Amino acid sequence: MKIVRTVTGMSALAERWRKRSFRIGLVPTMGALHAGHVSLVRAASRECDRVVASIFVNPLQFGPAEDLARYPRSPVRDRAALARAGADVLFAPSAAEMYPAGFSTAVEVTGPLVARLCGPRRPGHFRGVATVVTKLFHAVRPHAAWFGRKDAQQAAVILRMTRDLSFGIRILVVPTVRERDGLAMSSRNACLSARDRRAAPVLARALRAGRDAIRAGARRPAAVRSVMRKVLAAEPRVRVQYLEIVNAETLEPIGKLRGRVLLAVAAYLGGTRLIDNLTMRAGHR
Numbered sequence: 001m002k003i004v005r006t007v008t009g010m011s012a013l014a015e016r017w018r019k020r021s022f023r024i025g026l027v028p029t030m031g032a033l034h035a036g037h038v039s040l041v042r043a044a045s046r047e048c049d050r051v052v053a054s055i056f057v058n059p060l061q062f063g064p065a066e067d068l069a070r071y072p073r074s075p076v077r078d079r080a081a082l083a084r085a086g087a088d089v090l091f092a093p094s095a096a097e098m099y100p101a102g103f104s105t106a107v108e109v110t111g112p113l114v115a116r117l118c119g120p121r122r123p124g125h126f127r128g129v130a131t132v133v134t135k136l137f138h139a140v141r142p143h144a145a146w147f148g149r150k151d152a153q154q155a156a157v158i159l160r161m162t163r164d165l166s167f168g169i170r171i172l173v174v175p176t177v178r179e180r181d182g183l184a185m186s187s188r189n190a191c192l193s194a195r196d197r198r199a200a201p202v203l204a205r206a207l208r209a210g211r212d213a214i215r216a217g218a219r220r221p222a223a224v225r226s227v228m229r230k231v232l233a234a235e236p237r238v239r240v241q242y243l244e245i246v247n248a249e250t251l252e253p254i255g256k257l258r259g260r261v262l263l264a265v266a267a268y269l270g271g272t273r274l275i276d277n278l279t280m281r282a283g284h285r
Ligand code: AMP
Pocket: 028, 029, 030, 031, 035, 036, 037, 039, 040, 146, 147, 148, 149, 150, 151, 174, 175, 176, 177, 178, 184, 185, 186, 187
């Protein structure tokens, strides 16, 4: 696996691949890789002739009070994991390479997709994500790019941006990979204390309880949220930031549970913020 650290180096390589009519796949990550990331790379390598995985801890998407400095990093393990998963290139630029002095441009998706969930709780976050993904798209020039459903709102934002700005890149969204106890894999899980790690699967349990309530016939979001809240309340270490049920495509609030819905939760365990979600079809009976 080749390691590329400059935008011009990456573009030149992509240009050569394009001349040979190779299909290029991109998997953007922030490193500290786990089986969720690996599933994205594997999915990309099944469909593409060349797969680029990027590792870039993007300062633009972290708020001033967030965990940029203590975001987990494991470059040596990551390289081995990517090579094993079938990546051809690791694109790992520095912050100065991505944002040289004078960098002043932002890409921003506006409206309902960012009005709820993580949008208001992490001001500037999705602007940082859209901006870095745009830069990665231009450097790698992929035909397709893979994202995880674990970050459902991020995937929705990227899809919207890719369509709105005519990037001509296929966006694929891959199911959430979980630990055996249900906890959604996340690089941030490494930041949890042993006791918080034991408490963390309650997020997934709450989502499943919500799903079960909907399957059992609950039709009001408030009723389902109260079922989920009860599950979460059993774990006093968890501080819930939001618990929402929205339309899975538009991310807008819904009055009645019908069609594809997204159940989403964000919570703190100690200083670590975790998110998780589940999509399902409601109102089929
Ligand atoms: P991150 O390194 O956390 O920025 O994530 C990089 C990509 O991996 C994003 O598209 C995430 O949605 C995806 N991802 C993160 N965790 C998981 C998971 N547990 N299952 C599947 N995809 C994931």
